Structures are given as structure tokens and as C-alpha cells.
Amino acid sequence: GNSVTQMEGPVTLSEEAFLTINCTYTATGYPSLFWYVQYPGEGLQLLLKATKADDKGSNKGFEATYRKETTSFHLEKGSVQVSDSAVYFCQTSGSRLTFGEGTQLTVNP
């Protein structure tokens, strides 16, 4: 089955710092790839996605590029804000919705 490896957290940054959260996957075929965000006390919600190789997903200043050659989908943001503090999950499509372990991000003012 598919699997996802996500960088371990927690991650603590100062406001306006650059963010990278690494995600690599193993899968048969060509899955779609997703990043979700979970704010405190809420369910997961889609942040961005990419459905084929070399696609770039983007939303709210976050970006991730589907790299088939390195089986990666790293999440980046050039300048984080306090409001970005949340848990971030990488996911591949498939019958079981395979998620990474989640990365807790805290952004300090």
C-alpha cells in the first residue's frame, strides 16, 4: 500500500521566517497528493493539492510541487504568520487515505 513520511515536528518559527515541511511518499501508480491543515479544535481541511507530476499546488501563500523523480511533495511558505500556527498533514490518494504523522507548526510574533 501507499505510505507517507513527513518530517518530524514540532517546528517553531518567528513571524516572517521561511517554512519548509518535508513529505515523501511511496505508492503504486501515480497518486494525487494533498496537504491538509488542522487548526486547534477543528477537523482537517484541504490546504492545497497536486494531481500529476510537476504540478504545483498553491493556496494562502503555501506551495508544494509534485516531484515524481524524488517522490516528494514538500510544503513551503516564504513568510509565515502567527495565524499559520496549526498541524499540517501530507496525504496520498488511495483506498485508505494514507497520511503522514503530522507536523505541529508554531509561529511566534
Next chain:
Amino acid sequence: DAGITQSPRYKITETGRQVTLMCHQTWSHSYMFWYRQDLGHGLRLIYYSAAADITDKGEVPDGYVVSRSKTENFPLTLESATRSQTSVYFCASNQGADSTIEAFFGQGTRLTVV
């Protein structure tokens, strides 16, 4: 309202009692899922369902029972609750295994077993 709803949002129950968590979606998505989320463990899949009357075990199915008699509902039952089942439970749905469309999550049920 369209969406996926879980009930109750909060539940406290005693060890040994049976408790059922409800999940309802309005999109007619074929796939539905139950996860538990514990600190340090991310999301762990309990059970999932590919269609009405088709269910399958996930990573941590022991102590749980599911059913799916209707496409829109996917209840999760703890047959005899234990303290180790204290957790936040999330229900999710999506269109299918190879879907390019994201999964949609409920708000979660925080269950405490005392």
C-alpha cells in the same frame, strides 16, 4: 446543509459501556473513514467503507464495530469502552480510491472514557 457532520461533539462515558459515534455526509461519497487522533500518533485509521454494506479494517480496529447500511451514514460503535479509547475521533469521506478530489472531514468527537 451540505457537508459531513459528527455527533456528539463531546462525550464522556464509563468503562465497559457501549457508545456509538455518528457520522453523516450529504454528498453521496462512496468512501467513508473513521480515524482516531492521539497526541504523538497522528491519524490512525480504524475502519473504512468503500460503499454501503462494504467495510474493511484499518490499522487499529480492535474494540470497534462499524456498519454502513446507507451510503450517507457510517456509525462507529465502541462495544465495551476502555480508557485507552479516550481520543478524538474523526470521520471523513471522499469520492473514491483514485480520486483527485480531497477528502472532507467532520469536526471531530472528543471521547473521554472514565
